[in-house]
Amino acid sequence: MPLDRRSFLQKTTALAAAGLAIVPELSARAHITGSDVIRVGLIGCGGRGTGAATQALSTEQNVQLVAMADAFRDRLDQAYDGIKGQLAENELDAARLNVPEEHKFVGFDGYKKVIPLVDVVVIATPPGFRPMHFEEAVKADKQIFMEKPVAVDAPGVRRVLKAAEEAKRKKLNVVVGLQRHYQDKYTQGWVDMMQNGAIGDITTSYVYWNSGGVWVRPRQAGQTEMEYQMRNWYYFNWLCGDHINEQHIHNLDVGNWVKQDYPKEASGYGGRHMRNGKEHGEIFDHHAVEYTYADGSRMISQCRHWNGASTKVTEEFQGTNGSAPAPGKLLTKSGYALLDHNDRRDPNPYQREHDLLFKAVADREYKYADAENAAKSTLTAIMGRMATYSGQVITWDEAMNSDLDLSPATYAFDAPPPILPLPSGYYPVPVPGETKVK
Secondary structure, eight states: OOOOHHHHHHHHHHHHHHHTSBOHHHHTTSOTTSSSOEEEEEEOOSHHHHHHHHHHHTSSSOEEEEEEEESOHHHHHHHHHHHHHHHHHTTOOGGGBOOOGGGEEESTTHHHHHGGGOSEEEEOSOGGGHHHHHHHHHHTTOEEEEOSOOOSSHHHHHHHHHHHHHHHHHTOOEEESOGGGGOHHHHTTHHHHHHTTTTOSEEEEEEEEEEOOOOOOOOOTTOOHHHHHHHTGGGOTTTSOOHHHHTTHHHHHHHHHHHTSOOSEEEEEEEOSSOOSGGGTTOOSEEEEEEEOTTSOEEEEEEEEOTTSOOEEEEEEEETTEEEEETTEEEETTOOEEEEOOOTTOOOHHHHHHHHHHHHHHTTBOOOBOHHHHHHHHHHHHHHHHHHHHOSOEEHHHHHTOOOOOSOSOOSTTSOOSSOOOTTSOOOOOOTTTOOOO
């Protein structure tokens, strides 16, 4: 169920207090080698995985990447070379990349071979795999960095929430790549001041991820359908969850963060206008969703992938006594600036996520528990997708309790994925008013 404001604040305060204390239990499993080396394993060797691993190796601690896994050997090799190049470019010790050939694992089960070898797991696979990878890492008592979103359907969200509770019980640090929570223009007053009433009660939130879209990888001769979809994971819901989930979660999460709540219902529309080819799979290229919170306030959400159209990726808020026209800015009704944060010299939030996580691991401290909020903001995005695909009003309870499981029956390259192309080569696309989402 959605947290009410009091419950949210109580949990946040308790977590912050817990983070101030050194936790003796952590020291026994902080470094499996018994030395000060923090051994890292990378699961998922795409662009984000390569970046996250490089950022982990760029922290002040004695960190080494010792194991890697990906479904494809060429992606693993590209990531290895990319990390090596970044270390050289940044004049970091090349010995931080310490992955022998026997610690390079390829295939759907590679994650099970990486996790026992390391202290910290970096999970950067496509979102559909993250619930099982997170669950396995928690089971093995590992510290975790996991990219967002953390699931693509309600069963996956529930799986992450259950593992998140176990991670808290075990005092395992979990940082999720919703990096705005580690970005100064959000954390240095902007969110706190709104939560404390600087512009009055928040009546309307506006969140946007309007951009030109992402890559497409052409179908290659001899590919199975499973391999093709894995290579083009962004365009299939069992892997990505649509771009409202994969990208727009950042903005939706900020809306929830400011409101200290999660929406009680969502309604909206979407479709395919520009990115509607065979290569664009089954996802929409635009979504417009109106979310309603328990206090009656609204969050107006837009996300689209249209080349040549205007771009806008930001969050704005309207309060009874003022407004927040952009992150880091607060104005009274008369236009007086309560806050105007200049972010030109702010630290890179992608790097800061890792700086703070690895400092906590090195110091044997339990400070970060991002998975619960990440799972609920993921569900916020999924609820919006359910509304646009179906054309129906979707409540939080309906979304959370949905039994629609998008995962394949078998994870193998010769197995059929959950969705197959029609004889025309196009994939079935959701039709509002007809598509069932629960």
